[in-house]
Amino acid sequence: MAEMVSRQFVEEIAEEDEEPPPDLLAECDSDETISAVQRALAERHEVVLIESDEFAFHHLQESRPDLVFNMAERLSGPNRESQIPTLCEYLNIPYTGSDPLTLGICLDKSRAKEILSYYQIPNPHFWIFDCEDAVPDGLPLPLMVKPLYEGSSKGIKDNSLVRTSAELRERVGEVSRHYRQPVIVERFLPGREFTVGFIGNNPGLEILPVVEIDHAQLPRGAAPIYSYEAKWIWDTTDKPLAIFKCPADISAELQAGIEDLVRKVVKVLRLKDWGRIDIRLDEKDEPQIIEANPLPGILPNPDDNSCLPKAARAAGYSYNQLILRVVEEAAVRNGLAS
Numbered sequence: 001m002a003e004m005v006s007r008q009f010v011e012e013i014a015e016e017d018e019e020p021p022p023d024l025l026a027e028c029d030s031d032e033t034i035s036a037v038q039r040a041l042a043e044r045h046e047v048v049l050i051e052s053d054e055f056a057f058h059h060l061q062e063s064r065p066d067l068v069f070n071m072a073e074r075l076s077g078p079n080r081e082s083q084i085p086t087l088c089e090y091l092n093i094p095y096t097g098s099d100p101l102t103l104g105i106c107l108d109k110s111r112a113k114e115i116l117s118y119y120q121i122p123n124p125h126f127w128i129f130d131c132e133d134a135v136p137d138g139l140p141l142p143l144m145v146k147p148l149y150e151g152s153s154k155g156i157k158d159n160s161l162v163r164t165s166a167e168l169r170e171r172v173g174e175v176s177r178h179y180r181q182p183v184i185v186e187r188f189l190p191g192r193e194f195t196v197g198f199i200g201n202n203p204g205l206e207i208l209p210v211v212e213i214d215h216a217q218l219p220r221g222a223a224p225i226y227s228y229e230a231k232w233i234w235d236t237t238d239k240p241l242a243i244f245k246c247p248a249d250i251s252a253e254l255q256a257g258i259e260d261l262v263r264k265v266v267k268v269l270r271l272k273d274w275g276r277i278d279i280r281l282d283e284k285d286e287p288q289i290i291e292a293n294p295l296p297g298i299l300p301n302p303d304d305n306s307c308l309p310k311a312a313r314a315a316g317y318s319y320n321q322l323i324l325r326v327v328e329e330a331a332v333r334n335g336l337a338s
Contacts, residue, residue, distance in 0.1 A: 029071060029073070030299075032299075032300060032301070033298060033299055033300055034049070036298075036300035036319065037069065037071065037298070037300075037323055039320070040319065040320035040322075040323035040324060041069060041323060041324070041327065043320055043324065044324060044327075045327070048063050048065060050063065050068075052072035052074055052083070052084050056084060056087060057087050057090075057091075060087055060088065060091055060093060061091055064091075064093065065093060066094070066336065067093075067094050067095065067096065067327065067330060067331060067334070067336060068084070068088050068093055068094070068095035068096065069095075069096050069323075069326070069327060070084055070085055070088070070095045070096050070097050070295075071295065071298070072084040073151075073295060078104065078107060078108055078148075078149045078181070079100075079104050079107075080107070081103040081104070081107050081294075081295055082100035082101070082103045082104045082107075083100075085097070085098075085099060085100045085103065086100045094330065094331075094334035094336060095330070096273050096274075096326050096327060096329075096330040097272055097273050097274065097275075097294060097295065097326075097330070098270065098271050098272045098273070098275070098294040098295075099270070099272065101270075102269055102270050102271060102272070102294055103294055103295065105269065106269060106271075106291075106292045106293070106294050107149045107151070108148060108149045109126075109146070109148055109149065109184050109291065110126065110128050110148060110182075110184055112269060112291070112292055113126055115268055115269060116265065116268065116269075116289055119264065119268045121261065121264050121265060121268065121289055122261075122282075122286065122287070122288040122289065123288050123289040123290070124144075124186040124187040124188070124189055124280075124288060124290070125186070125187045126184055126185060126186045126187070127139065127184070127185045128148065128182050128183070128184055128185075129172050129176070129182060129183045129185065130176075130182050130183075131176045131177075131182075135165075135168055135169045135172050135185075137165055139165075139168065139185070140187060141162065141163055141164065141165070141168070142161055142162060142163045142188040143161075143162050143168060143185050143186065143187060143188055144156075144160055144161055144162075144185070144186045144187075144188050144225070145160050145162055145168065145171040145172055145175055145183060145184075145185050146160060146175070146183070146184050146185075146186070147175055147179040147181055147183065147184075148181050148182040148183060148184045149181060150179065150181075151293065151295075154179070154228070155175050155178070155179050155228075156225065156226075156227050156228055157227050157228050157229060158222055158223050158225075158227045158228075158229050158230075159171060159223070160223070160225065160227065161188060161223040161224075161225055168185070172185065189280040189281060189282045189283075189288055189290075190224075190282070190283055191280060191281025191282055191283065191285055192212060192280070192281045192285075193212070193213040193215065193224075193225075193226065193278075193279070193280045193281075193290075194210050194211060194212050194213065194248060194250075194258060194278075194279045194280070194287075195210075195211045195213065195276055195277065195278050195279070195307045196208065196210050196211070196258060196259070196262050196276065196277045196279060196311075197211075197274070197275070197276045197296065197307060197308040197311040197312065198262060198266060198271075198274065198275055198276070198277070199273070199274050199312070199322070199325055199326065199329065200273070200274075200325075200329050201272060201273065201329060201332075201333055202263075202266070202267065205263065205266060206315075207259050207262055207263070208308070208311035208312055208314070208315050209246055209247035209248075209311050209314040209315055210246070210247060210248040210250065210255065210258055210311075211244050211245070211246040211247075211248060211307050211310060211311050212244070212245040212246070212248035212249070212250070213226050213243055213244065214242075214243050214244070214245055215243075217241055217242050217243045218230055218234070218241075218243070219234060222234075226243070230243065231305070235305055237303065237304075240303060240305070241305065243305060244305055244307065244310060246310050246311055246314045247314055254285075254287070257286075257287055258279055258287050261277070261279065261287055261289060262277050262279075265277050265289055265292055269292055269294075271292065271294050272294075272330075272333065273326050273329045273330050273333065274296065274308070274326045274329070275292065275293055275294045275295075275296055276292075276293040276296040276307060276308050277289065277291075277292055277293070278290040278291040278292075278293065296308040298319075298322070298323070300319050308322070309322060
């Protein structure tokens with residue numbers, strides 16, 4: 001199952017906003033990725049491509065696949081990642097990955113953080129601002145400012161790390177206007193940054209080698225965050241940004257602490273089959289959860305900075321083996337292993 005961009009939607013955004021966000025389509029899978037996943041699946045399965053558009057329900061109902069490989073992000077709204085799995089559940093068609101509730105919770109960063117906090121899983125303190133809310137004085141700077149329900153670093157720019165109250169208000173207003181959604185403001189964690197992929201389900205969950213995002217590789221003067229600029233502008237095919245280190249050079253103690261956190265997050269958020277967890281160290285070098293990604297990016301080119309495929313390769317998986325392993329895990333979970 002692959003998502004392709006709705007041209008009509010993009011045109012409507014362009015008409016309403018003279019300068020739509022440059023990262024409007026950042027989460028949409030490219031033709032290259034869709035073709036790579038199709039080739040991987042075709043090694044063992046008959047593959048039918050279904051676009052996640054307004055005709056998806058009809059196509060699913062007509063084709064009745066044994067299993068849907070879900071990679072549909074859709075384009076807008078807080079429940080956009082839940083829409084295709086919801087259709088699959090309505091039609092009683094099994095699918096890979098997490099269920100609609102988990103996808104919706106993880107996309108809305110505040111809801112995910114509320115659950116993590118309830119289970120005493122460390123994550124940065126946060127505030128939510130709607131477009132009409134005034135940003136109060138006295139919040140503990142520096143802070144990170146993000147759209148509430150976006151991924152792929154959408155809305156996280158080099159100026160998202162704010163160090164003054166004036167910068168905070170300006171950035172909150174900018175994000176609210178451009179992305180038409182509430183804004184989450186988080187306490188900034190100054191330590192090292194990691195992302196950790198996993199495959200499978202408990203009790204056989206496999207945690208992949210830890211990837212470190214090396215802020216020292218960013219241009220001089222850049223904020224120490226994995227921003228839109230770092231992901232899509234400074235990192236190019238002609239001049240790749242060597243920002244990832246995998247496996248990360250960390251102590252056995254930190255490795256164990258990170259893996260323990262990942263297992264807890266997978267359990268309490270009920271993540272299924274695969275995913276990626278973003279982690280950052282605080283001022284005491286203690287790991288905290290930044291975000292859970294139940295629909296991880298899977299760029300096929302090894303030269304591209306795509307964290308989950310990079311970690312999988314470090315663990316000995318080819319790209320095709322990664323994709324097929326996800327199918328196997330979903331098949332077992334849905335009683336389709338035979």
